[in-house]
Amino acid sequence: MANDIDHFINTDGLDSEREKTIGQHIGYRYDVNLVPDYDRITPFLKKYMETMGWADLNWLEDVHMGYEESRAAVFDRNINGWVTVPPEMELPDNQQDRDMIARELLIKFQMSADHPMVELNKAYAKF
């Protein structure tokens, strides 16, 4: 992974000769194997864990702040798409804190009545 945390925000991320040839970045734009640092967990995430009856972040361990089309974004598996972090939001200078923000934003989005799944559920739900 690139050393500069904003590498995929400030550049197109086409670094190797092969990436330049094919015009697309190869691999993830963030470290998918980065395990969370539980010293940096936020009060919101603690409350979420308590509600679910989990002793750790569970599925949120795989949620990271990613970078899509030179913008900070989080991948929402429920809509199979990237959801953009508001540009006015100041990003911390380390990936661990960014990941915690990503987890909070994703929970708020998925549990919101405005989430696209709510409409889909109305249209297609069988139970």
Next chain:
Amino acid sequence: MAELNQEHESHKLGMHTEQLSGRTQQVFFSPSAEENFTYPDGIEVDFGKSAEFDAGPMEISDINLKIRELMKSGHGTITIKNPGAKHSLGVGILNRLNLNFEGSLGYFGCGLVDGPNIRISGRVGWSCAENMMAGTVVIEKNAGSTFGAAMRGGDLVCKGDVGSRTGIDQKGGTIIIGGRAGAFTGFMMQRGRIIILGDAGKNLGDSMYDGTIFVGGKIEDLGVDAVEGEITDGEASWLEAKLALYGMKAPNGVKNLTKIVAGKQLWNYDNLEPAEKKLVL
């Protein structure tokens, strides 16, 4: 067969005329969104309110419907006695819930779950927790093949041995195996973690794209593009804490687990020259 009605609610909502373009949805987060911890259509349950029933004389669909009925009446802890190794039990639960099976499950148990904490006192057949999204599933004895296939998130734990192709096409989450794992474990995994405290069979991590496998015992051999990596301090403390959650320990300490990662030679495989493909394989 009943006549199919093409006029779904989705047509009224315009979902069939929407123009889709690009990979990124221009949806923005709202940081001030209300604090909700469950899905808008989730069922309100109380972990303190418990119920149990005997599944012995019941059909599979009746057992699954009974679980839903109990959830709708607010039960947050449900115990099922005598599951009798029936197939497809405890599937599609998208809610917080404590679910206990006193006995063994057949094929496809606990698939497609998103949130519940499930404990199975016996064994499970093929494809347990396939496509699991979130929550915890703990099996006290052994599991069949394709354990946690295409899993996306959560913790899936088998305290005994597991069959072949465990974690095939895994896309997230953590699979923990207390005993041995069969051949092709981690086949085509894309992300997530597999922890094997015993021995691993042939072709471990074959064609893995990303993700991490930790092994406490012997590895029979590695698959194509699976290579050894070095455990970081962050990973060591994470492993210690994760195993402790389930009362498990690495046989010789977490620092002595063997870490397997993708060599990343298969990345963008289609664009490799024939000579390069030969080198990789």
